[in-house]
Amino acid sequence: MIAAAPIATPAVDLWAIAPIIALVATGVGLVLIRALLRRNQAVTPVCFSVAVVGLLVAAGLLARQWHRVRDDGPIVSLADMVRVDPFAVFLGIVIVAATLAGLLLAYAYLRREDLEAPEYFALLLLSAAGMLMMTTANDLVVVFVALEVLSIPLYVLVAFDRRRLRSQEAGLKYFVLGAFSSAVFLYGIALVYGATGTTSLSGIATFLAGNTLFEQTTLLVGLGLLLVGLGFKVAAVPFHMWTPDVYQGAPTPVTAFMAAATKAAAFAAVLRIVLTAFPQYRDDWRPILWVLAALSMLVGAVAALVQNDVKRTLAYSSIAHAGYILMGVYAASSRGREAALLYLLVYAFMAIGAFAVVMIAAPGPDDAKHSYDDYRGLAVRRPVLGGLLIFFVLAQAGVPLTSGFVGKLELFGSVAQAGETSDYVLLVIGVLSAVIAFAFYLRIAWTLVTAPDDDTAVAAAYSTRPRRVDGWTGIVLAGAAALTLVVGVLPGTFIHFARDAVFF
Amino acid sequence: MWEQQVAFWVIAVAMAGAAIGVVRANNVVHAALFLIVVFAGSAAQYILLLAEFVAWVQVLIYIGAIIVLFLFGVMLTRAPMREERGKLDNSQRLASAVVALFLFGVLAVFLIDAFGGTELRFRDSMVEVGSAASVGDSIFRQFVIPFEVVSMLLLAALVGAVALARRD
Amino acid sequence: MTEFYRSYLAVAVLILAAIGMVGFMLGLGRLIRPVRAQEQKYIPYEAGSDPTGTFGQSNVRYYVFALLFVIFDVEAVFIFPWAVNLESLGWFGLVEMTIFVVVLTLGLVYAWRKGVLRWA
Numbered sequence A: 001m002i003a004a005a006p007i008a009t010p011a012v013d014l015w016a017i018a019p020i021i022a023l024v025a026t027g028v029g030l031v032l033i034r035a036l037l038r039r040n041q042a043v044t045p046v047c048f049s050v051a052v053v054g055l056l057v058a059a060g061l062l063a064r065q066w067h068r069v070r071d072d073g074p075i076v077s078l079a080d081m082v083r084v085d086p087f088a089v090f091l092g093i094v095i096v097a098a099t100l101a102g103l104l105l106a107y108a109y110l111r112r113e114d115l116e117a118p119e120y121f122a123l124l125l126l127s128a129a130g131m132l133m134m135t136t137a138n139d140l141v142v143v144f145v146a147l148e149v150l151s152i153p154l155y156v157l158v159a160f161d162r163r164r165l166r167s168q169e170a171g172l173k174y175f176v177l178g179a180f181s182s183a184v185f186l187y188g189i190a191l192v193y194g195a196t197g198t199t200s201l202s203g204i205a206t207f208l209a210g211n212t213l214f215e216q217t218t219l220l221v222g223l224g225l226l227l228v229g230l231g232f233k234v235a236a237v238p239f240h241m242w243t244p245d246v247y248q249g250a251p252t253p254v255t256a257f258m259a260a261a262t263k264a265a266a267f268a269a270v271l272r273i274v275l276t277a278f279p280q281y282r283d284d285w286r287p288i289l290w291v292l293a294a295l296s297m298l299v300g301a302v303a304a305l306v307q308n309d310v311k312r313t314l315a316y317s318s319i320a321h322a323g324y325i326l327m328g329v330y331a332a333s334s335r336g337r338e339a340a341l342l343y344l345l346v347y348a349f350m351a352i353g354a355f356a357v358v359m360i361a362a363p364g365p366d367d368a369k370h371s372y373d374d375y376r377g378l379a380v381r382r383p384v385l386g387g388l389l390i391f392f393v394l395a396q397a398g399v400p401l402t403s404g405f406v407g408k409l410e411l412f413g414s415v416a417q418a419g420e421t422s423d424y425v426l427l428v429i430g431v432l433s434a435v436i437a438f439a440f441y442l443r444i445a446w447t448l449v450t451a452p453d454d455d456t457a458v459a460a461a462y463s464t465r466p467r468r469v470d471g472w473t474g475i476v477l478a479g480a481a482a483l484t485l486v487v488g489v490l491p492g493t494f495i496h497f498a499r500d501a502v503f504f
Numbered sequence B: 001m002w003e004q005q006v007a008f009w010v011i012a013v014a015m016a017g018a019a020i021g022v023v024r025a026n027n028v029v030h031a032a033l034f035l036i037v038v039f040a041g042s043a044a045q046y047i048l049l050l051a052e053f054v055a056w057v058q059v060l061i062y063i064g065a066i067i068v069l070f071l072f073g074v075m076l077t078r079a080p081m082r083e084e085r086g087k088l089d090n091s092q093r094l095a096s097a098v099v100a101l102f103l104f105g106v107l108a109v110f111l112i113d114a115f116g117g118t119e120l121r122f123r124d125s126m127v128e129v130g131s132a133a134s135v136g137d138s139i140f141r142q143f144v145i146p147f148e149v150v151s152m153l154l155l156a157a158l159v160g161a162v163a164l165a166r167r168d
Numbered sequence C: 001m002t003e004f005y006r007s008y009l010a011v012a013v014l015i016l017a018a019i020g021m022v023g024f025m026l027g028l029g030r031l032i033r034p035v036r037a038q039e040q041k042y043i044p045y046e047a048g049s050d051p052t053g054t055f056g057q058s059n060v061r062y063y064v065f066a067l068l069f070v071i072f073d074v075e076a077v078f079i080f081p082w083a084v085n086l087e088s089l090g091w092f093g094l095v096e097m098t099i100f101v102v103v104l105t106l107g108l109v110y111a112w113r114k115g116v117l118r119w120a
Helices: A018-036 A043-072 A086-113 A117-135 A140-158 A165-196 A201-210 A217-234 A242-249 A252-277 A279-305 A310-331 A334-360 A383-397 A403-418 A421-449 A456-463 A471-489 A492-500 B002-024 B028-048 B052-076 B093-115 B132-141 B144-165 C002-032 C059-084 C086-113
Strands: A075-077 A082-084
Touching: A018 A043, A018 A117, A018 B144, A018 C086, A043 A086, A043 A117, A082 A086, A086 A117, A086 A252, A086 A334, A086 A471, A086 A492, A117 A140, A117 A252, A117 B144, A140 A165, A140 A217, A140 A252, A140 B144, A165 A201, A165 A217, A165 A242, A201 A252, A201 A279, A217 A252, A217 A279, A217 A310, A217 B093, A242 A252, A242 A310, A252 A279, A252 A310, A252 A334, A279 A310, A279 A421, A310 A334, A310 A403, A310 A421, A334 A383, A334 A403, A334 A471, A334 A492, A383 A403, A383 A421, A383 A471, A403 A421, A403 A471, A403 A492, B002 B028, B028 B052, B052 B132, B052 C059, B132 B144, B132 C059, B132 C086, B144 C059, B144 C086, C059 C086
Parallel strands: none
Antiparallel strands: A075 A082
């Protein structure tokens, strides 16, 4: 075989992917530590510290990148596959914060449920690395690989509690539906590649700008399939069927992580694909997003009204919140993008806070049973915890002085700005959904405040298991509550932050 | 070339028949064996399209590893291996028939509309494009990042599988 | 291109011949032999004793081995194109492939230390 002359290798800018490298190295390091210190007692605290350090290093690198890309412009590297711009760094910070919260919440939970911690941490970090990769992706192949890297550890994490049937069932459902939606996404990539000849997002945009396609069916069907695949991950209706069962069955720290971080990563991909690769096809993808947003907001809110389980209610409410964010994406203006980014930030913390309280207040050994009866009077028995849950739930409802209000205001404002009739109809649907959502959020708050009946079984159930809030969970609760309050009272800095992040 | 047309149709009919066999087999192991025929037909189609490396990857991974995994999984769950037809069937036949017909209709319309009159013309230079050397070239130059990330993905899958499948 | 197809035509003929031969032998047998269905003929064969039924409890180990095989098979599939282009990919390719192999070797070490590779 004749040795061919070596052709130029792609330029590798390691600083561009430094946060991803940090998370991956930490995850791999955790696997190594686990392999070496197999049954040593110290393995869990050591792994926990290593994981926290890794996340903090990644956060530091992201902060450094923020200043660099905001002032000097985006870094495009690695054969045009990775694009680090303010948008990617903003969502990267949200994801790292959500992962840190998921990690801190899991520490006590795993000890209490007697599950193996180091694998959990390693899978969590690898999933977070996939999410970071998805925010910086500039090529459809990278989006797909990142989608798989973020999903597969999540499938395992959802099924992590092997003794409970609900957890296994949730893992299986998530896996089967997730694999199917990844296949649909891949089919979309194949069709788009067939129509444009490239999988690079900027390459697609260049091609579509320079050539008019003779027949557009392939491209449009490909775009549709891409949105279907990502719509599953985002939990938009009608691809939401997995959400209630998976959120309810999964261990609660995993639910918190999923609700916050997976949404951020999936919306990063949606925004990038729709706005970088297909800006000329606005009139084609906007109606799709209109329908997805309207259905998600309505179905999420209405279905949450009839639930009897707190975790399931929060799951349906997260579908509704995905609908609100889709509204911001639909607006397709820079204000709409800014609103979507801001809402992803605030929703991450509201969801984490709510699920953190649910994790502690879990009434029985089965983490999938959180019925309203078991929560009755929580705010009376444990005022701080119950008060925090009421606060987070009202923030999700959009009460003024909380971050939820600011987020919703920005989102509705961005849609109202556009001015078409369909925009106003969507706005009305959004407001209607928010009002319905208020009903079930108030129901949760009311249940917490009402003193319990004199029923002996119910009284016995919650009097035997008051769980102590351990240090790490306390930090998460305090941080989430602080952020929710601060963004609600002084939104200016954060709106500026989101506004800077719009550019890509 | 008419030979390619004939070959395509023969393989396609064999694949379609085997696919029906997968769904209708009474015995789960028979279904897995029919699936091998489908995968082999798919590899043959790749050869027809001059994608040699992909065809061999299909044989090596799908038939060589994944079907084995399926069969081990079937044995693990003690699926009914006898002819117990009733237990393998879902009872919603009407709904599934409607969905299948709808899907078939949509796909047929879309494919004919998009690719209706297209004729594939193969040139000799294309044989090189499908070879392992050329695929390797593009993996290790252009698609470096996805390649490295795949290793992380495989590690995550391994750790996750061991975490779930441990026997304690 | 025609040499390409011709070489694979040889493979196809071989496969068809194999299927045809096996099919012929089994089909001929089925045509000729007498069919008398008795219940005892269809229970699973277990040398000399009555069949006890399904597998024992050590099933998961086989499955995990098959899963490990899938993962390392995918690794091998990535090593093939690298090996073919070894010289033209130079040091860059070597570094990439080293990272890839090291990560998966770490996975193997992990599986080994977790006792997954033991007796099955």
